[in-house]
Amino acid sequence: MSINQVRIAVALLSLALFAQTAFWLLYDIVVRGLPGAWSLWTTGWVPGLSATSSLDLGLAALQLCAGLAALFRTRGAGGLLMTSCAVTLGFRLPAVWYLLLDSPSDPWFGTLKGASLNAVGSTAVLAVVLCLVLGGLLLLARHMEYEAAASNAVTGGVRPVKVTATASGLLLAVLNVFYIGRNAVTAFQVGPGVLTDLIVGKGSGRAILAVPSPYQWVCLTVLCGAGMLLAARRRPTAPGFSVGLSLFMMPSAFTELWGYAVGSMPVTAVDTSQSLLEFVGSAAVVALIVGDVRRDRRPDDADLDVMTPAVPIGTAAAVPATLAVPTTPAAPPAAAAAQADEDDDPAEAAVEAVEVTVPAQRDNDGDGTAEAERPATEAAGA
Numbered sequence: 001m002s003i004n005q006v007r008i009a010v011a012l013l014s015l016a017l018f019a020q021t022a023f024w025l026l027y028d029i030v031v032r033g034l035p036g037a038w039s040l041w042t043t044g045w046v047p048g049l050s051a052t053s054s055l056d057l058g059l060a061a062l063q064l065c066a067g068l069a070a071l072f073r074t075r076g077a078g079g080l081l082m083t084s085c086a087v088t089l090g091f092r093l094p095a096v097w098y099l100l101l102d103s104p105s106d107p108w109f110g111t112l113k114g115a116s117l118n119a120v121g122s123t124a125v126l127a128v129v130l131c132l133v134l135g136g137l138l139l140l141a142r143h144m145e146y147e148a149a150a151s152n153a154v155t156g157g158v159r160p161v162k163v164t165a166t167a168s169g170l171l172l173a174v175l176n177v178f179y180i181g182r183n184a185v186t187a188f189q190v191g192p193g194v195l196t197d198l199i200v201g202k203g204s205g206r207a208i209l210a211v212p213s214p215y216q217w218v219c220l221t222v223l224c225g226a227g228m229l230l231a232a233r234r235r236p237t238a239p240g241f242s243v244g245l246s247l248f249m250m251p252s253a254f255t256e257l258w259g260y261a262v263g264s265m266p267v268t269a270v271d272t273s274q275s276l277l278e279f280v281g282s283a284a285v286v287a288l289i290v291g292d293v294r295r296d297r298r299p300d301d302a303d304l305d306v307m308t309p310a311v312p313i314g315t316a317a318a319v320p321a322t323l324a325v326p327t328t329p330a331a332p333p334a335a336a337a338a339q340a341d342e343d344d345d346p347a348e349a350a351v352e353a354v355e356v357t358v359p360a361q362r363d364n365d366g367d368g369t370a371e372a373e374r375p376a377t378e379a380a381g382a
Helices: 003-043 055-071 077-101 117-152 162-190 192-200 213-233 238-262 269-295 319-323 333-342 346-366 368-381
Strands: 157-159 310-312
Touching (some): 003 055, 003 117, 003 238, 055 238, 077 117, 077 213, 077 238, 162 213, 162 238, 162 269, 192 213, 213 238, 238 269
Parallel strands (some): 157 310
16 A cells, blocks of 8 residues: 555545534534524524534534645645544544433433434444544554655655744643643532533533533643644644644634624633634634745655654755765776775775874974965975
8 A cells, every 4th residue: 555545545534524524514504594503503502402513613624624635735734634533533432422321211412302313423433433544544654654764765744943833832731721720620619520420421412413511621631732742842743733723623712702792602701711712822823834834845745744754844945955965977897896995994994094184284283384484485486
C-alpha cells in the first residue's frame, strides 16, 4: 500500500465521517425548519428530542476540512486528520453507550419523543469504527513517511515558528484553565458522585448526539493538553492540530454568543469569557497559522505531515540547498583508480594534512617580520 493510497483512504474516511454528521444536521433542519434548528443550536432547548447540537456544527467543519486537506495535500493535513479522528471518537462514544444502556423499561431520554435513538446511535457506532480505522491508517502513514525520510535523507514536515507555536500553546493553556476549573467548581457544588452522573449524561440531554457539559470539558481538557504538548515541542502536526481544535470550537462558541446577545440564554461572566476566548482566540490562531503557511510555501510538502523529523518554518526552502552535495564530472578509469588509492585511508590523509599545515603555520607565526617583508622584496625583484 503506497502513501498516496493511504492519503486517499484517510481523506475518504474523514469525508464519510462528515457525511454522518451532515446527515443528522440536515435531519434537524428538515424536521424543525431552519429557524427551529437555529434555535436548537443557539439555545440548546427545543420541544422533543433532537439529533444534533451546536457541537456538531464544529465537528462537521473539522471533518470536511480534514478530508479536503488530505485530498489536496495541504500542509497541516496530518494534524487536521489527527484532530478529526480524536474529536469524532470522543464526541460519538456517548451516543454508543446511550444506545447500549437504553431499555423500554428505563428509557435513557425519558419521555422525550423525536429522533430515533436506534437510528442515530447506529450511525454513531459506525462513526466510532471508522475513527478506529482512520487512526490505524494515520499510524501507518506516519511509519511509511518516516521510513521514506530516513531512506532518502530528506527532512519531514515543517515545524511551526516560535511565535505561532507560543500563541497557540498559550490559548490552549488558558482554555484548559477554564475547563478544569469549571469541572472542579461543579464537583465542589454537587459532589463527585453527581458529577459522574452528569458526565455520563443520564436524563440530562435533549439531543442524541449531544454530550453533557462536564463530559465536553473533560474531552477538551485532554485535547487541549495534547495540543499544548505538540506546540511546546513544535511538532509538524502542531499547526494542523491547533487549526482543527479551532474549527471545532468556533461554531459552537459563536452560537452561544448569539444566544447571549439575543437574550435567549442566561448570561454569566464565566460563560461569556470562555465563549469569547474560544471564538476570538481560535480565529486569531487560525489567522497566524494561515499567514505562516502563505509566507513559506514549499512545492514538495510532505504528504500528511504526520512524521517526527522536522525543520522550522522559514528554513525549509534553504534546507535542500544546504544539504545538496555538489556533483563532479566522472574521472577516467585510470585516474579514478589512482584517486581511489590515494583516498583509501581518510584518517591517514587527515594526518598528512595536519603534518603539512601545522609546521607551516608555526613558521608563519614565528617569523611574522619575514612574511611581512617578503611581498616587498619580491616586488623589488620583479
